[in-house]
Amino acid sequence: MTYPLERIRNFAIIAHVDHGKSTLADRMLQATGLVEGRAMRAQYLDRMEIERERGITIKAQAVRMPFRAPDGQEYLLNLIDTPGHVDFAYEVSRAMNACEGAILLVDAAQGMEAQTIANLYVAIEAGLEVIPVLNKIDLPAARPEQVALEIAALIGGDPEDILAVSAKTGVGVPEVLQRIVAQVPPPRGDAEAPPAALIFDSVYDAYRGVITYMRVVDGVFRPGMEVRLMATGFHNAIDELAVISPEPLPIDALGPGEVGYFTAAIKEVEHARVGDTVTDHRNPVGTALPGYREPTPMVFSGMYPVNSDDFPGLRDALDRLRLNDASFSYEPESSVALGFGFRCGFLGLLHMEIISERLDREFDIPLVTTAPNVKYEVHLEPTLLRDGEAATRLVSNPAELPEANRISHVLEPVVDAMILLPSDYVGPVMQLCETRRGVMKEMDYLTEERVELRYELPLAEIIFDFYDKLKSSTRGYASLDYEPAGMRQSSLVKVDILLNGEPVDAFSSIIHRDKAYEYGKRMVNRLKELIPRQMFDVPIQAAIGGKIISRETVKARRKDVLAKCYGGDITRKRKLLEKQKEGKKRMKNVGAVEIPQEAFAAALSVGGD
């Protein structure tokens, strides 16, 4: 038995972080009677520890809520909870494609944010029916009329028609559910056609293998059916077919329009990729559902174990993380300064932070993470090509940039950035974008107070601290979203840092020519503070090619002895020196210079600015 199509409603919630998405979802679970008040735990749907702590959703989830509408009929509401961050834009688009409608949830005090608008555009592009809802109307700072005007300016319609709720107290939530039934179109599909379903999420589970979430488009899936995942070719029989309501509930058939998950002894999420199509291995569809694409890392960083003994452990940890996150990449690399590690690629900065945090938290491996960088397309001077050498190459590690004289030109990735801000701050934000080599594309006043700025910006300029700077120059009121916009030629140089005359690969950076001097000077000064005095003077230099652009010296240490040492506590003194010996072992040696790992980490953390 599958559910009648005309009584299914699939919807997502579009909201900015903190605008109350998870709370609204929680209230819906209660309003439909699916979860009793006392069984309720905050943010029912956010299952990962990190998600709950940061109050964000990283993985999509889906929950099935039977709802008896005022017309007396029972409807099946499927809430597909989407990730909310720009790093996961592709995952968002797939989840939207599994829906027919979306609630646009806006904090009545904060108003629209760039991220919300970006996701709103994704929903509109996917042809979703958008239902605007104002949240937090009970807050003293709420200004519902004004925010309603902003919303109407974006999506049209009558501001008077916009629903108002307090997800905290539950006021207005039943009306939202009724509006979903009334306005979101039921899915279309053919139960007789060859089965086809869209994967919008896959999660690794140590006991059952990968749990693959899908929205059925055509046909009927049943336990035992041998399914094929079209992009990867993986096929196996379904072990478990279930829906989440809100706990897993096994089901014997999943038909058109329905949302659920299956397991099929899939060992890693790599095989069940978001956006892929699931079909019947014996009765497959001719063509996959549209829109699948391979994940493309945008931001790269070297990850090195603080203790070189941890290298095999780090490899295992990355292998295991990869089992449930197919969107990051890693390959071994070695650094003269840091030893053996991995060059990892991430969807964005948040993604990078999440992976580092999980490595630290779940595997307890202290890491030195090099400053993040982007992938450059380097075109070599045709006349200087070596035998068999390709004319262009992609460089994701600055240390691997070829010598300057062999480079014809370099392209760097740029993004289309959308910044939403109060009109008072347009000046400072434009200035910030200019210093980050931005090119203005558009400026729109959504209302008199709210402006949408569009800039083309080099990705490299926004991956360090652009967001922090944006927030601080607008007292926290601006929001940012961006999407890749191809490659742009740029005047880039490699700045090397030399210690005691030897280049330290981990500190090499690719920088715009106009900023290279300032960058070199800052790194040199920073290192001067961080590198402890040695047995001899240590010059620190920044250089472009062979040309030194900045220089400082760490003077030799002259005294360290605790002069007072007679009788007394020799035990304490011995233990102190033994501890220092242990500390010495954790030093990285660059030539004859000994550098504590912490100094490396601290120096690398300021890559941008």
Next chain:
Amino acid sequence: MAAGIYLHVPFCRHVCGYCDFNTYAGMDDAIPRYVAALRADLDRIAAAGPRALAPPGAEVAGDWPVFTSVFMGGGTPTLLAPADLAGLLRHVRVALPVAADAEVTTEANPENITAEVVATLVDAGLTRISIGAQSFSSRVLEFLDRDHDPELPLRAVAQARAGGVPSVNLDLIYGAPAETPEDWSSSMETAVAAGTDHVSAYALTLESGTTYAARVRTGQQAAPDDDVAAERMAVAAARLSDAGLRRYEISNWARPGHESRHNLNYWRHGDWLGVGAGAHGHWRGRRWWSWRSPARYSDAALAGRDTTSGAEIVDEQGRRTERLLLGLRMISGVARDRVEPVDERQVARLVAAGLLLDDGGVLRLTDNGRPLADDVTVRLLPA
């Protein structure tokens, strides 16, 4: 073989900001009981014999060796009544075998040294006095919380000489942020002119848990600067050598024959008894220490109980580390066979950096290496 006896007097009139020794001010009422406790503890230790101190199973004679030095440290030993101090020195000889020609030292604050005190102590066998002068500059003394007149140590040296103390030491501290280069030069001149037999010159060190450390943390006083300290140490080395005082340890200079036998025994990894609150002792690779609290120490000692609050048996590598860290402090260096294995790669680096001398038999610090003794020691420890 040398063997020493250290007696600790944990009382001061006031505690100086930089001091992290086990000492207390305002507890004068506890002194008589503490003196009695020291005597009782000496008796108990003497009766128990050396086997009670050495690591279990070590081959140790049942009888005490003849002790070659006695040292009264503090705190301020001269805060005790002269008769009590003299009585303690005599009691040591009653309780334990002490050589007739043993070196018997007391530390003293300059203001306590009168003709009467000197006469009483010399009569009780005192051979050496170590005067805490610290500096001859009033602004440095003020920085250090020392409450004496800068002239006082000179009078103390004269009193000691007049009273027939055979060997006189001046303790000095350099590198206080209030000290100018001229202050230190003039302190050197004054010490030399006073005709002292021995100078101990220590760099002011910021010890955690002291008043000084708290003042640095809150910005009331500056921390000492290592470069300045290295400079001052070099000045001291030059000036004292010119005056005929030979350097025999990083911080110690003496006219020939006036080297402190008691301290040499520490640096040579010898055995000694530590008696008194918070005192540390060492016997054949076992180290122990007594209750730090004078009251708790006195309670145990007067009840005839063991006063030990902790002990450790140092393993063979630990002993080599100790011989290295102590031995490198001496100008004569340390014999390789007492400390090997050492990190030979580091030996080569340190020799190349001009910090260490290695003749194949003995490792010695150079003048540049001496202020870096700790770092050199750490480097030499086997990886």
